[in-house]
Amino acid sequence: MYSLALLTKSCLHTSARILKKAPQNMKGKRASDQRWIARQLNDPFVKAAHDQNYRCRSAFKLIEIDDKYKILKPGYSVIDCGAAPGAWSQVAVQRVNSAGANSEVPIGFVVGVDLLRLTPLDGAHFLSFSDVTDQSIQTQLQELLPSAQADVILSDMAPNASGFRELDHERLVTICLSVADLVERVLRPGGSLICKYWDGALAHHVQSRLASTFCEVRTVKPKSCRKESAEVYFLARFFKKNPKQIHF
Ligand SMILES: C[S@@+](CC[C@H](N)C(=O)[O-])C[C@H]1O[C@@H](n2cnc3c(N)ncnc32)[C@H](O)[C@@H]1O
Incomplete structure (x- = not known):
């Protein structure tokens, strides 16, 4: 078990780096899909879930x-x-x-x-x-x-x-x-x-x-x-x- 405060802090720290990432291969995708992908890429909780094997x-x-x-x-x-x-x-x-x-x-x-x-x-x-x-x-x-x-x-x-x-x-x-x-x-x-x-x-x-x-x-x-x-x-x-x- 771990503390959410620590986790949130580390997620935000990590996210500072991924925020600079621009979505790739967006050609042909609907605007709503493009917004969803960009949001996922920049979401520290998505990254943390991946790192900690949460679904x-x-x-x-x-x-x-x-x-x-x-x-x-x-x-x-x-x-x-x-x-x-x-x-x-x-x-x-x-x-x-x-x-x-x-x-x-x-x-x-x-x-x-x-x-x-x-x-x-x-x-x-x-x-x-x-x-x-x-x-x-x-x-x-x-x-x-x-x-x-x-x-x-x-x-x-x-x-x-x-x-x-x-x-x-x-x-x-x-x-x-x-x-x-x-x-x-x-x-x-x-x-x-x-x-x-x-x-x-x-x-x-x-x-x-x-x-x-x-x-x-x-x-x-x-x-x-x-x-x-x-x-x-x-x-x-x-x-x-x-x-x-x-x-x-
Ligand atoms: C936001 S997701 C849940 C995410 C989940 N708490 C997790 O952490 O993985 C909402 C889920 O509710 C389910 N759902 C909606 N209505 C339902 C119902 N009447 N009976 C069973 N599941 C239902 C949907 O199929 C969907 O998978």
């Missing part, structure tokens, strides 16, 4: 949140919703010790689920081509969990962007409410949730649903989120005991 830069968002709030602990069971390509699962595997890398602490459990194909990862159990909003997938997740309960639920899910900000916001709110259903089914009392949303008019629906089942709900925007993005996370902690929970 994508989003790893640093979870690292930053977890370094501050200590959500993931050795021995914990974690559900990672919208796990592809798998960077959050990589972080979760390291922190809950689900690959058994550290023999001195308890071994945890990580299950990741995505609509897309997930490339296998040591220490994680993956459900590819699976929709978290589907009740039968939620049942499958619960059956996979040791003692049918999760200590932590992560959701970095996002629908494919339509280009219409309000529509995308509304679709993500619907997804977040499904995550709230999953929480009420499988999260253990005292457990935590990290759930991405895009800021907008309907976000308060998710916030009030979470506030009714958690003792504490706050919003966090890690430094590694792109500044221009509407992306924010709900961090909900201390799940209240739910009498409706079904146990197998």
